[in-house]
Amino acid sequence: MIKRVILSIVLLIPLSQFAQDFSGLWEGHFSYNNIKEVVKGNNKIYAASGSAVFILDTQTNEMEELTTVNGLSGETISTIKYSEDYELLIIGYENGLLEVAFDNDEDILTIVDIVDKTTIAPTERKINHFNVLENIVYISTNYGISVFDLERLEFGDTYFIGNGGSQIQVNQTAIFDDYIYAACQDGGGIRKALASSSSLIDYQNWQVVTSGDFLAVEALDNKLYVLGTNRRIYEAVNDVLNELFLYSDAPIKIIAVNENLVVTTKNNVFVYNNNFNLISKAEVSSLFDTEFTSASIDSEYTYVGTKDFGILKTSLINPLDYQELHPQGPLLNTPFSIQASPDNLWVTYGDHDLFYNPYPLNNLGFSHLNSEGWINTTYNEALEAKCLNTITINPFNTSQVFISSFFSGLLELNEDTPLILHNETNSGLESLIVPGRPNYVDIRVGPSAFDNNGLLWTVTSLVDKPLKSFNPSNNEWESFDFTSVIPDINLGFGDIAIEDNGVIWIASYKYGLIGFNKNSGSPLLKSIKEEEQNIPSVYVTTLALDNRNQLWIGTFRGLRVLYNTSTFFDNDVSVEDIIIEEDGIAKELLFQQHITDIKVDGSNNKWIGTSDSGLFYFSSDGQETIFHFTKDNSPLPSNSITDVSLDSANGIVYIATSKGLVSFRSGGSSSLENLESAHVYPNPVRPKFNVVDEKVKIKDISENVNIKITDIEGNLVAEAQSNTNQRYGGYNLEIDGGTAYWNGKNMRNNVVASGVYLIMLSDLDSFETKVLKLMVVR
Template identity: 40%
Template sequence: MKQWVFAFLLLIPFLANAQNFEDKWRGHFSFVSVKDISQGNNKVYVGAENAVFKYDLSTQQIETLSTINGLSGNFITTVHYSEIFQLLVIGYDNGLIEIVKDGEENILKVVDILEKQTIPPDRKRINNFEEYNNNLYISTQYGISVFDLSALEFGDTYFIGDGGSQINIIQTTVQEPYIFAASTTNGIRRAIVADNNLIDYQNWTTIMGGGYRAMEKLGNELYASNNANAILRFTPQGNTTIVQTFSSQVQKFRLAADILTITTKNSIHAYSEGFVQQSSITNVQGYELDLFSGNSFGNNFYLGTAEDGLLIVPFGSSQPTQILPNGPIRNRPFALDAAPGELWVTFGEVDVDFNPYPLSRFGISHLKDTLWNNIQYEDLSAAVGGEPTDLVEATINPANQSEVFISSFEKGLLKIVDDSPTILYDETNSGLDKAIINGVDAGIRLYGSEFDNQGNLWFLQSKTDEGLIKLTPNGQFQKVDISNIINPISELALTKLVISREGNIFFGSYSNGLIGYNPRTDSFNKLGKGAGAGNLPASGVRALAFDAQNRLWIGTLNGLRVLYSPGSFFEQGVTPESQAIIILENGVAQELLYEQSITDIEVDGSNNKWIATATAGVFYLSANGQETLLRFTIDNSPLPTNNVQDIAIDPFSGVVYFATTQGLVAYRGTATAPNDNLENLHAFPNPVRPGYHGNVTIDGLTARANVKITDINGSLVFEETSEGGSVLWDTTAFGKYKVRSGVYLVLVTTDDSAETKVSKIMIIR
């Protein structure tokens, strides 16, 4: 009876159109890891880790689809293109299905499986799609669901395990009059495909026992791969013959143009009817095969690799063509640093307790203008003659953008010049020493770093008394002993580092709160948890940022604090106290970001604050924190997850980059750094055309510039003092009503009244 109720509920389509964010956002997803490949309409459809790209075989053009276009950003497991209905169907690990129709922007989200309460969350994975007679048979971890492609609605769901239990179906195929279902542990079962009562598990017959990785028809025969990677040819009656055995794991079976493609971990093979091998590949020039998926048609293999994107190799050849959209090397960015026109991304991983093991061996990515340059880990190692594992922080030299320093939480400090690794500073060639804890080598665990206004790079080393280090412009290492303020040996990690306008150094820790150091007096102080000790909400400080008013914003694992007078931090006999920001919410006083796990804080050109969290997305706050200007989550933005690890802001373009645990996205912000003069004053969009409902940005301002906007008769409609390099005008007269069509004058005067400039904005209603 429960089966009938479930099937009835699935008849109700739970469909929603996804929002497109292309006007304000840009995606920077990695497409190197290809999970599945489909084809049709002279295109190849490639499901990468959590985004999709289409490759046009005629024009050789690439089109990408990601959260920017409305995809979920979850982990893709399978894709299928229906030529009959011109639909691309995408299946996910969490049970979500998304449907993209050719020529249409809207993406249809099918959430029936995802939201079904009677299926455990760990049994909703979409394994495969099989199209037959206008229906899509969906192989899942719980059984089989049927989706009507013509009506875009669910039909029945089949629980075909013993007694109607849920079993993991890896693949289905239809060979009339039967439908066959291969399970990972419960054999191969068949039923009459035209049977109107397939919901009854008793109508399914087990014809072969054991576990299977894949199954597909070829001509009048059926083939399956068992868990021992043997390829079996079998009949509906259960007679089997082993026709091939592979030494590496079988990944997928795919059928296209009467060719069966069998992909293993390190090879791909094409067979015609009768299991006649047409071609196979066990190696290609320039690549070490590590495959997740594959397909073949038109005498070409299409290889879905784990790290190299899509490779196209003609039958009988070993010469590949790589098809890979521009993007970073991974979809799990750990840390960012931005400078005008560029961004550096690291992918090293430590957990919340700063455990670096198992050591990560990932390269780094550099975005300059619109192009990514990816430096593979093997190239890093070869260039510096070492193993720079766990690269956790990038710091661009503000005086020389071509010079970047990368902190390794295990091996030292990596220097890159003009995109080329030049040296790995470690115990063999610098003043850095390994930390030895109870006789155990803990490596050189570097983390937070920042340049001061003298060109010195300050950075932190955990697990050593001399944990604060300065690298001078001439290459000298100078160490500061921090053991008088904390016990660095017992401290798990020193975290973020920032420098005040006076040149004082502040850094966070895992369990000792906030530590400050005054280089001029060689003195320390610190903030701890609780009233009287510094008033931090937690001892773990993960995020620090000085704003334009020299106030220090502190993000902890359990909330936010602000140090309003960091200049008095080192006064003798004074225990500084940080303050919570209290806001009114529905008339009730609340602590801002109460108990939120804050991962990063960044200050933009308008002195507003971007705050990243581990579970609640991103908050954009006014300069004093009293107003939430924007809030981005997976529900209202292209963030692929609410776990945001880092933020970086391009100071001149205002673009804000978000590093999430499922990819990198960028928001076209409007707050830019102040200019030295008004030479680059401009407004956009200009003209403001009918149908535009956003703000006009007046950019190219100096700090604290006075901006007045008048109509052509001189009547004032807007006035504001800039915080950074830009201000926003909502095209109203002081917020009362939208101004009429016409030309409006922008009059800008610098803070010292030394320079004045006039610009024009045309409004067309």
Template identity: 40%
Template sequence: MKKQFKLSISFILLLFVTHSHAQDFTQQWNGYFSYFDIRAMSTSTDRVYAAAENAFFSYDLNSQTVEKFSSIQGLSGEEISAIYHSDTYALTLVGYENGLMQIVMDNNQKVFTVVDINNKQTISPPQKRINHFYEHEGKVLISTKFGIAVYDLENLEFGDSFFIGDNASELNIKQTTVFNENIYAATQGGGIRYAAFDDPDLVDYQIWQNIGQANWRAIEVFNNQLYALQNSNRLFEINGASQNLVQSYSEKVNDIIANQDRLTISLKSKVEVRDANFNLAFYVDGFSDVTLDISTAVFKDENLFIGDKNLGVLKVKESNQSEFESVSPDGPILNSVFDLKVLPNELWVVYGEYNQFWNPYPLTKRRASHFFDEEWYNFQFDELDNARELSHIAVDPQNSNRVMISSYFDGILEFSDNELLNHYDSQNTNMEGVPSNSNDVRVGASVFTQQGDLYFTNSQSVNPLKKMNANGQVSIIDVSDIYFEASKNAVAKIEADNSGNVYAATYKKGIIAYQPSTNTPKMISSDVQGVDFPEVYYENPRITALKTDLSSRLWIGTSDGLRVMYNPSSIFENNANVSVSPIIIEDVDGLAQELLFKQFITDIAVDGANNKWISTADAGIVQVSANGQDVLNQFTVSNSPLPTNSVSSVDADLTTGIVYFGTSRGLVSFNSKITGGQDDLENVRAYPNPVRPGFNGRVTIDGLTDRANVKITDISGNLVYEETVSGGSVQWDTRAFGKHKVSSGVYLVLITGADQKETQIAKIMIIR
């Protein structure tokens, strides 16, 4: 048995370095992040920079093109709180909620990670937030929730930190600026504090003077005047120790930015642009077809760039304020993916959710997205008939244009070619609401059988399992003999096998199994002999994922680990011999251990070689072999561009080999190069080829037919590898039956189709 990867990653290296070069994952990975929730903006000579939730982009003012930066390029995936571009040093600074800072170099796009603030043990995590950057004479003043940190842009190193609260206490610094060679800091609860920029004793809190004790949100130098914004939405001119009110607003003011003789004042639904004399040059207070929720705005080259929390960056010409152009990159509407469904070169995503206790409250209106023809279509709420908590997607195998989206509050939506055809709920079908509200129709998930019927779970209803025919008629499946007090219990995920049998996950009661051909329901639970579910307080675990593989095995994810049912249809036999058991593997020390022991499994996908891709709530993604005995890959935030280890959903495109991972912080994909079975062996290929010195990966052989036999021999005919594949590809680790690495030479790949009639030969050159 092959040695396994451990499921924990060490971060010891980070304890010894404060700067590290982030890895670029662009060769095998792709990112699909949302750039519509704008948090901060900056400008350079010819670009505008906009930071979204955990990625940013730059807009080229000359070419009018965008360039994206995300975890694929090396960003951390954490939540961004500040951004600044330095023309002098040709770099971009990105600040995060957790105190992390990253530097992106203009010349080569390399990303450096700076962990000094993030690793500071004496500062509590909430106080590490980076609020703002301000550059002056080669130094950047970093405003944080604990004080001011100084960073040297010439040497790329930290200098002093200033704790300027009373008695050197922490003080939330929202912004800083330098005016008349004094540092001015807008603080929360400490007024405006200032001291000479070149004072050698800035670390001494006593040399910092203060103006009042109010809460200040922002501070800017504009036309040789110092302006500051109070939390009370009043804008003041600061003159010495005096405060002169210049403007008061009834609506919240989120930001002020001075640039190119213009001061932009960003309110929640309006942006004012003031000229050098503080006269109103123009303003934007909305457009006919959108509602603004503005976070920030900046003026650049006769254009106003508005950063909105839902719409991304809107470009408005000073000469025509009634129209806008969206300049944000194309992408999904949100990062918080709850479920996804992959079709050949297509992807559906929903964002509504229920929590780990299967409660949908508080309700959200997070909508849905469809990626096709290399573009994203983001549905508006009214295009979804105002359905909330969209939680699952099913596609008709006989008509891929027919898509059913489950709502865990509003029933089922039926789509064709991106158009809503029907909205099914308790008003027009036999769907049932929860006991306290007949309109609260909680459909956890749905699945099409090969026969074309749609089965779905109707959670917390008297009849939790239902079927919909092609005409939209819903019939009740009676499971009352095996599933008691159904209206008090939740059901969610559902799966079907190749025989049309259906399996539905319950909260803590096990799995409802139903055989349509005999109209037989059965219960798969810890009470059934042969069922070895994880023991959770003497009851069944929550069943959180179900997936049948290419060998008709049922893979079961639970809140406390992974199980496999090797012959699920046996549950319907008399005197059934049921086997539901964990996967036992050997760890690196040769000791037996349970695969994914006590891990919260969120989803399971099967690729073209029958490998399993298993997503978890806090351990990233694990890829295992067809039988689960070999851990082929484990992806976490430490070795991949996953923006978080909390992965909610996974699915594989069998035509391309691309596997998609949906997380709470964004969607990424990995090109596994593992495809589904082909019709013939005409396009067999092996790569990389040749295998050069230093290569430690696997050679992929694809273009195979399903169930083809693959033998690899050396030039003398000695067999070093053999496997009958599931799907259209196989991967060889260049070892002789998993033992020692084979030596240099030419190796023959002998392929025979399942019918023994078609054969093919390929060659692999290995150079050690």
């Protein structure tokens, strides 16, 4: 078994910064395997993948990334084009958005003219092709043709060239013999108009050359080529189509580059000279089993965009061997579930829909980011486990990882290698039953978690005994019946959380919050789902136990908290909403919001993801909104958050969205049990270090600590205490979980002078103390 480990050729350098306050703290983790389009310009190859672009310098083999962190919108890219004259990349999107990225410039221009056109249906705004002629860009869209001026960076006229001036899908345009030709879909045929005409806006000036459906039209020297949906390529001579070739696969792209014509099909790239003589033909290789999507060439090489391997570079004259080129990244830009641990991140791609329907089943594998880069494991390498979702790392053996499959069972890994697929033949897992289909096997394993005794707890949908424990040390399984609280079928479970005392909390689709206590062999089982119990929806989506053992509950229609979990099985209990004051009015926090995930950090603050409102970061009690990240004010590629995971050791928040994966370096970390490892950095603080903004960090402190900073003579400079000087409170010295931040200022709010400073740490619970010395050089 050979895993595909992709390393970038050089260190990836961002092109620019996103214009918002926290740009330097964000990082994109996008996939560049599935390439939408490849274009050439300025000795570089530009490749669009999903909502991101990467740029390959053909002379140095250096690569750069252009993502939401640099300022892209995060929408789905449909086409790109480079302008040599203006040294810029034009990016078109499926929703009609247009963006311009300038060479050697940090700014990205976003243009919403098409998006804002109310006369055009949202489904018809897709940009299909850019045709650049000097300063004019003819934009082919699903409604017609729009004109954009690169000199003025503004839109001009729009041409509706269908019959009677109706909207019609235009796939591509070309300028030939003073005419602009348009290849149209839906029976629109090939249409043309005099390019110099001042009345192109009048549909009557566009004449039909031929009827039918056409994918593309391209001019090369003194010839015009046309691609039909019938897999044929034609040369148009005096507006008469002469068939040149019938392709075995439907052509996808046709471009003119370097006095050559390049035609891409899913299995081949054909390169012709200006007499339509074939000079090169690249074919899909058995070593890279994929589909081609687009291609471009330079004087020596063919650069082929693929669905699975980024760009494949091969010799133009002898296209036999391929070199795989793309930045590091996960398999896909559709992360479903993520799990972080110190210096590691695991990603799966699910999936099931809102109603826990996994069909159509997917075969997508999983990804693992470690200190050396991304390791991508394919479906075949993952023992053909389908619909992979929750990832759980064994805290007692971190090289052992379990990944739930919502069809095939439970996948067990060791050191990145899939070892066992636990299913109905070799474990306590069981398949759902379909009447009349006794041989049908469908094991829908969902959320899982380890308890303090090293048992892995999982939940399986559509069976009478959904809750199961697995002991990895002896391979023993145990199952628990839920028919007393789930008399009918339950389609799925959203989450599982386990208290230190062994009580298990389960989020269900139809039966609200379920609590389970094994209770020394006399199990306690209870659910709350009624309106009088203050549950806003029976569909509970996510759970999180905070540092005070309060259970935070996300539902399809809002947020709730179970403040006292110890009385759940004894009394008639209800959960509480959080009431905040906003503009003098009392409101329910996240009222009616679809909550997708809740995570608790070292400061007991809460990261809460939503299905369409982005990511929130709340104070420990939910009364203060510290951050609210959306795609409009941050590098989030989408407001639809699918999962959140924390690398508490490094203070990194990983955020999975419907259009890609990003991370935010929040800086907070988990507290430690003692002060033994406490340290301060940077040390010394040198003149070039911006201490006010970047701050001195006092790391690996304990949970309940007092910190005093004095000068060498004992004068108090700053002081903080856990749960008092919390971060984002505006203090000079702030504590965030296991890390304290000092902005270098004294009690008078002035930056301190050069000298030696003492940092005195005192654990308020154990009375342990530690003194650190810090040198400041101004």
